[in-house]
Amino acid sequence: MKSAVSELLAQAVQSLQAEGFIPADVEPRIMLENTRDKAHGDLATNLAMTLAKPCRQAPRQIAERLVAALPDSPLVRDVEIAGPGFINFFLSEETSRLLLERLFAEGQQFGRQNIGQGEKIQVEFVSANPTGPLHVGHGRGAAYGATVSDLLAAVGFEVHREYYVNDAGRQMDILATSVYLRYLELCGESPSFPDNGYRGDYIIDIARAILAADGEQFRLPAAELFADVRPDASAGGDKEQHIDDLIAAARRQLGTERYERFFGEALEGIRSDIEQDLHEFGIDYQLWFSERSLTEGESQVEQAIRKLQDRGHVYEKDGALWFRSTDFGDDKDRVLKRDNGQTTYFASDVAYHENKFARGFSKVINIWGADHHGYIARVRAAMQALGYDPDNLIIPMVQFANLYRGSEKLAMSTRSGSFVTLRELRAEVGNDAARFIYVTRKVDQQMDFDLELAKSQSKDNPVYYVQYAHARVASVLRKLEEDGQPLDRANGLDNIELLTEDAEKDILKQLAQYPEVLRNAALSYEPHQMANYLRDLAGAFHAWYNGTRVLVREDELRNARLTLALAVQQVIANGLHLLGVSAPDSM
Numbered sequence: 001m002k003s004a005v006s007e008l009l010a011q012a013v014q015s016l017q018a019e020g021f022i023p024a025d026v027e028p029r030i031m032l033e034n035t036r037d038k039a040h041g042d043l044a045t046n047l048a049m050t051l052a053k054p055c056r057q058a059p060r061q062i063a064e065r066l067v068a069a070l071p072d073s074p075l076v077r078d079v080e081i082a083g084p085g086f087i088n089f090f091l092s093e094e095t096s097r098l099l100l101e102r103l104f105a106e107g108q109q110f111g112r113q114n115i116g117q118g119e120k121i122q123v124e125f126v127s128a129n130p131t132g133p134l135h136v137g138h139g140r141g142a143a144y145g146a147t148v149s150d151l152l153a154a155v156g157f158e159v160h161r162e163y164y165v166n167d168a169g170r171q172m173d174i175l176a177t178s179v180y181l182r183y184l185e186l187c188g189e190s191p192s193f194p195d196n197g198y199r200g201d202y203i204i205d206i207a208r209a210i211l212a213a214d215g216e217q218f219r220l221p222a223a224e225l226f227a228d229v230r231p232d233a234s235a236g237g238d239k240e241q242h243i244d245d246l247i248a249a250a251r252r253q254l255g256t257e258r259y260e261r262f263f264g265e266a267l268e269g270i271r272s273d274i275e276q277d278l279h280e281f282g283i284d285y286q287l288w289f290s291e292r293s294l295t296e297g298e299s300q301v302e303q304a305i306r307k308l309q310d311r312g313h314v315y316e317k318d319g320a321l322w323f324r325s326t327d328f329g330d331d332k333d334r335v336l337k338r339d340n341g342q343t344t345y346f347a348s349d350v351a352y353h354e355n356k357f358a359r360g361f362s363k364v365i366n367i368w369g370a371d372h373h374g375y376i377a378r379v380r381a382a383m384q385a386l387g388y389d390p391d392n393l394i395i396p397m398v399q400f401a402n403l404y405r406g407s408e409k410l411a412m413s414t415r416s417g418s419f420v421t422l423r424e425l426r427a428e429v430g431n432d433a434a435r436f437i438y439v440t441r442k443v444d445q446q447m448d449f450d451l452e453l454a455k456s457q458s459k460d461n462p463v464y465y466v467q468y469a470h471a472r473v474a475s476v477l478r479k480l481e482e483d484g485q486p487l488d489r490a491n492g493l494d495n496i497e498l499l500t501e502d503a504e505k506d507i508l509k510q511l512a513q514y515p516e517v518l519r520n521a522a523l524s525y526e527p528h529q530m531a532n533y534l535r536d537l538a539g540a541f542h543a544w545y546n547g548t549r550v551l552v553r554e555d556e557l558r559n560a561r562l563t564l565a566l567a568v569q570q571v572i573a574n575g576l577h578l579l580g581v582s583a584p585d586s587m
Helices: 002-019 059-069 093-109 136-154 170-186 201-214 239-254 256-280 300-310 345-358 370-385 422-429 431-438 451-455 462-482 489-494 502-523 528-547 555-578
Strands: 032-034 043-045 076-082 086-091 120-124 158-165 287-290 314-317 320-323 334-337 363-366 401-405 447-450
Touching (some): 002 043, 002 059, 059 076, 093 489, 120 136, 136 401, 136 431, 136 502, 170 201, 170 239, 170 256, 256 422, 300 314, 300 320, 300 334, 320 370, 334 345, 345 370, 422 451, 447 451, 528 555
Parallel strands (some): 120 158, 158 287, 401 447
Antiparallel strands (some): 076 086, 320 334
16 A cells, blocks of 8 residues: 555656656655554655755645645545645555455465565574584574574565584584593593583483494593693693693594594584474575585685785784784774684684675675674674675674573573573474564564463463464354355455444554565564564454454355454464464464
8 A cells, every 4th residue: 555655646746846846856755654543544754844945845835735736546535734744645445455355366475575686695593503402592593593584585585594504613622522521431431521521411422322333442541531631620720721632632642533533423413403403493594504614625714814915904913914904993903814823713704704795695694692793893894805895794683582481590501511402492382482482572682581471372472372363263264164154255355344443444454564564574684573563463353353243144244354354364374474483273
């Protein structure tokens, strides 16, 4: 309806330009808003105010001329001017019939648009280190990233979903060494486990799998392994030095190939577990991108550093190579290569993001946890230095999700192994509740996930409330079929003007807003807009259904009301699908 009324206003502007009232070189931006007060109609525009300066006229005079120049339309019942020059439009009952006809004709496609026109966008999300199972904190980023991707695809973008596998660096060595120590324990050795090793039961499971496949061929005496290792913090030493010494000892005594057995088994075991976990959560990727691949063969990391050097953005200091990121707004310069010749995590980030843009994505969306906030400026600086528009690197930050069971806050520490996994959460509350609740708040706000609420069957549980609206309509239609009084939708559409109650008009207005909500949620990367819309629509439906007799004796009115209910059901199904949530026919 907005597009139709916008076209009427555009024609009025063209008419007044032909008359010379509006300068010919003026290209006004026509904005229509949904009114909050029914007394002000259905749609309103401030177009007259925006034209006041170029026309050198009072806004109200411009509004009067615009209204007089509006073409006649069966969609508009009345137009009025309010205040200093707002133009309010009252839509006719014909708009409701046309809306529902379009809604039923398009069905599952209703609301989808082609704003993106196939533009390629990459969305990278979750990308948790493969050092343990996903926990409920990762779940929020997973639900958010998947929903943003689906919303963008629904408005016409070609979306590429990607997971960056951090399979290089010190944390992976700590993981591999932790697995090896558990392996030695299973072989009957008694190594001292480091304070900052990975302690979860999954580490023992990986070690047990290696022992079952390869036997004790990797067994070494624990005393021999720890011979040259400095003491741990519990023994008065430095825990970081201790774990680094252990890693070096394991590498040295096992040898590269045997050490890689533990490294590879740990990496692939956890990575594949993460992939399965996300798949079962309704999330799949086009690519799992390996960080290690950036340094294999013709190292992309070295290539990125050379590109920055060739552009004059790198200098040497104290034997290290530095990127002059302060030239691009960062608070300090960043090391690309240390004095020992090792490249930094930041250098890998530069190479990875250069790789992304080189693959032809017009926009790159990184969905990062709040603890990565400090990385934004330096990565954007590097992209600008390499010649890319930093505004095309979009980085929403996902705040933490706190998990509660009643009044008890549950721990989430991957290193200690004391956390609730995403898989455990899904088993307890189900995918639907998890996916929906995760996106009910703005992603940059912290959220508390209440397990008891997520399992409750009440209107306070948002996903249950929305799904119940869908199931309720299905239940009514089944009962009518059983009673031999099936819905005559054609008759219902022909009698939509019988829907005269305020609650019915409000629902029709909400249904008309669905394509706009979808567009805004997608373009602003805010799935909570869709979640809140569905909750409001379900609330309006439940209130109307509870307060209105839908199954009246009069065929025309009954069919009209049932047709409205069926339209609500379709829109709820469409919206839930974009959130990765099912739309059940019974509950």
